[in-house]
Amino acid sequence: MSDPVISLRGLSKRFGPVWANREVDLDLFPGRVHALLGENGAGKSTLMSILAGRYGADKGTLMMHGQEVTFSSPAKALDHGIGMVYQRFMLIESMSVADNLALTVGKKYGRRGVDYEIRQTAEQYGLAVDPEKRIFELSMGERQRVEIIKLLMLDAEVLIFDEPTSVLTPPEVDALFVIIDRLRGEGKTIVLITHKLEEVLKLADDISIMRKGRLIISEPIDARQMSRQQLARLMVGRDVVLRVDKKEVALGETVLALDGFSGDSPSGGPSFNEVTFEIRKGEIFSIIGVAGNGQTGLVSAIAGLSRAGAGTITFDGTSYTAREWAMASAAEIAYVPEDRYQSGSIGSMSIAENFGLTRLQAYRSGLAGLLLDREKMAADGRRAIGEHNIKVESSEASAGSLSGGNLQKVILARELTRKAKLFIAEQPTQGLDISATEDIWQALLECREKAGVLLVTGDLKEVLSLSDRIGVIFNGRILEIIDAHDSDRVDRVGLLMAGVRS
Amino acid sequence: MIEDLTFIAQISIKSSVAVLLATVGGIITERSGVLNLGIEGMMLVGALAGFAAGHFTQSPVVAVAAGTMAGGALSLVHAFFTIALRSNQVLSGLALTILGTGLANFLGRPLIGQTGVRIRQLPIPYLSDIPVIGEVFFNQSPFAYAAYLLVPLAWFVLFRTRTGLVLRAVGEDARSADVAGVNVELTRTLSVFVGGLFAGLAGTYLSLSYTPGWKETMTGGQGWIAIAMIIFCTWNPLLAFFGALLFGGLTALQFFFQATSMDLIPSYVLKMLPYLLTIGVLVLVSASSRHRKSASPADLGVPFYREL
C-alpha cells in the first residue's frame, strides 16, 4: 500500500463531560474507500468534523502527506483539499445552486465561471442538477449532488461522506455508489461513515470501527474477507439478529380511516391528494416514499398538528371533517415525530420531564390538580430507562445530551405509555444503529397488539420487516396499497417509490 | 396649485433622506443576520458629532466625516457585544440607543443654540432646470444626491456581487456559510459597521442640513421608523426608497397644514401623523404581500459560534 494521505494520531475531543473521541489513530490511503462504522454516538461524525476543520481537537495531531497540519476552520481544510458532505447538508436553502457553489468556489472561478464549471463538473460525473434552482426546491438526493459537485470543483483530495445514504432512494444510492467508485478510481481518498453493513461490503476497501469514542479496530481490515455477521458483531459487540420475529396478531376494529384526505404541507412543502386508507387495530400500516412526496404534510394533518384542506377522517368510530379534526383533541393518538430533537423532545429539560410531557394529566396532584407529581414522573422515567435499555446515567440528565438512538427510545417509551388507539411513528429509526433499531422495531411490533400502527418511513427494509400492509406515496398520492404477503412486493415497492406503475 | 404641489414634493424628499439612509444601513446589517435596534442612538450620536465637528472646524467635509464615523464607531460596540460576546442582540441594540441618546444629550449640552456649518441645497446645473422634476429631485442637499446613489448601490452590492452573496449567506445560514469557507464574524462585524456609517450619515444630515443646529430631540424617533421600514421593505433597499418617501410625504403634508394655519387640528396631532400613518400604511401594504415572511434573513438575531 502507498503512503497514507492522512494520519491522525492520538486525537481526542471532549464535549463537556463527554469524550466524543479518545486517542484515535487512523490512516487514510489514496484510491481507497475507508468505511467508518459504529453505533450512534460512537464519535464518527465528530472525528471526521475535526478532519474537515469544523471542530478543533483537544489533543493529538493531524498529518497530511506526513506534514503536521492544523485547521482552524472548514475553509482551511478545504484549502488543503479535505471536504466533507455533512449529514445535515450545509447549503443555504433560500439561495440557488449556483449561488451556493459560488460562495465556496467563486474566488477560484469568478461568478460567471462558476456556472460554466458547474455544468462541466455535473456532466463529467453524471451529477445532474439545475444551477438556477433554489436549494429548497431540490430533493435530498439532488442536494447531496450539489455538495459533491462543490467538493469536486475544489479538487478535493479527501472526500468524507457522513451517512450519505440515509436520505436517498434505492436508485439514488446506486448512483451515489457509482460516483464514489469512480472517485476511488481517480485516486481520491474517501471516507464513508455508515451504519449499513451492505454498503460496507459493497464498497469499502478498509474498515474502522468506533465504539464509545475509541477506534476499537485500529488496523484497517480488508473488507472482502469479512462476513456480514462478523462485521455486525464487531460493530455492536455481540451477535445481532437482523430478522424480527413477528407474531400473528388478530385484526381488531378500524381505528383510523381516511377518505379523500387532501391538503398542503404546513411549511409550504409538497401537498398530498385524495389519500384514502384505513388502519385496524393489530396491524402495522406503512406509508413508504422518498422524502418530499407529501408524507410530512399528511402525517402532520393526521396527527392534528396542521389542518388538511379536504376529506374526512374517521377515528375510533367518529367521523370528522378535515377542519373539525384539527380542532379535536388528539389525546388518543401517540406520535413519534421524525425530528426527535426539535419536535420530539425538549433538549434542555430532563429525561423525566420529557417523559411526562405528553401525559401531564397523569401527574396532576395537590391544589386541585394544579401541581405536578415530580416524584412519580421521575420514577416512571427511571422505569422506562430500565425497560427500554436506554443508556444514560440518570433520569435527571438533559434530553439534549442523549444520542439519537437513546433519545428516540425515551420518546417511544413515553408514547407507548399513553396507551393510545393509534400509534404514529415517523422515520423512527432514521440514523440509528442496529441495536437501537432492533429495540425500536420490537417495540412497534408489540405496540400493534394493542393499537393500530401507522409507520411512515423511507426505509425499504424497515417496511418489509414490519408492515402488514404497505401504501406507497408518490407525488402526494398513495399509488397503491400492497399486502405484505405479496411475493413480488420488494420490486413493486421500489418501483412505485420511484413513481413507476406497472 | 402646481407650485404648492411641487413644494410639498420637494419637502417630501427632504424629509425622507434621513429615514432612507438609516433604513438602507439597517438592511445591510440585518441581511448579515444581526439585528441592530440601536439605529436611533447611532443617528443621534452622528448628528451631534457632525454638528460639533462643523462648529469647531467650520469644514463641511470634516463635519460629515466625523458624524458618519461616529455612527460607525458606536455600531462597533454592538458588534463587540453581539458578535464577539454573542450576547442578546435585542438587548444590546436597545442599550445602544439608550447609550447613544444619553451620550449625545450629555456631551451636546454646551452646543445647544450654537451655530455650526450648514450644508445647503445645491441645485444641479441643467437637471434642476427641468420643470417640476428638476425642482423636486435636483434642488436638494448633497445628502439627498448621496442617497440617490447609495440606495441603488446597496442593492447592487447585496444582490449582484460576491460580497453581497457572502453577506446574505451569513444572514441566511451562518453555519453553512462557515463551512463554505466564509468568515462569519468578520462579515457580520463589517455589515454592522456599514450600517452604523449609514445611521451616522443620516444623523449628520439632520444636524447639518435638514434642521441645522443641535437639539436633543433632533432625530425624533426616525431611527425607530427605519427599523419598522426594514421589515416592511422586505430587506430590499429599492423598496426602502418608497417607504421613506411615504414618511417624507406625510411629514411634508404636516408642515403644509401647519403653515397654511389650519388650526382645526392641534399641532401635536399633526406631528404625530407621519409616524402613525407610515406604520399604518406599511402594515397594510405588507399584510397583503405574501413575501414578507420568507424575505426575512433566516438567521436574523441568531448568534453564531463554532465548536472549538
Ligand SMILES: Nc1ncnc2c1ncn2[C@@H]1O[C@H](COP(=O)(O)OP(=O)(O)O)[C@@H](O)[C@H]1O
Ligand atoms: N456539538 C456537540 N455538543 C455536545 N456534544 C456533542 C456534540 N456533537 C456530538 N456530541 C456528542 O459526542 C458524542 C459523539 O457524537 P457523534 O460524533 O455525533 O457520533 P456518531 O456520528 O458516531 O453518531 C455523542 O455522545 C454526542 O452526544
Ligand SMILES: [Mg+2]
Ligand atoms: Mg453521526
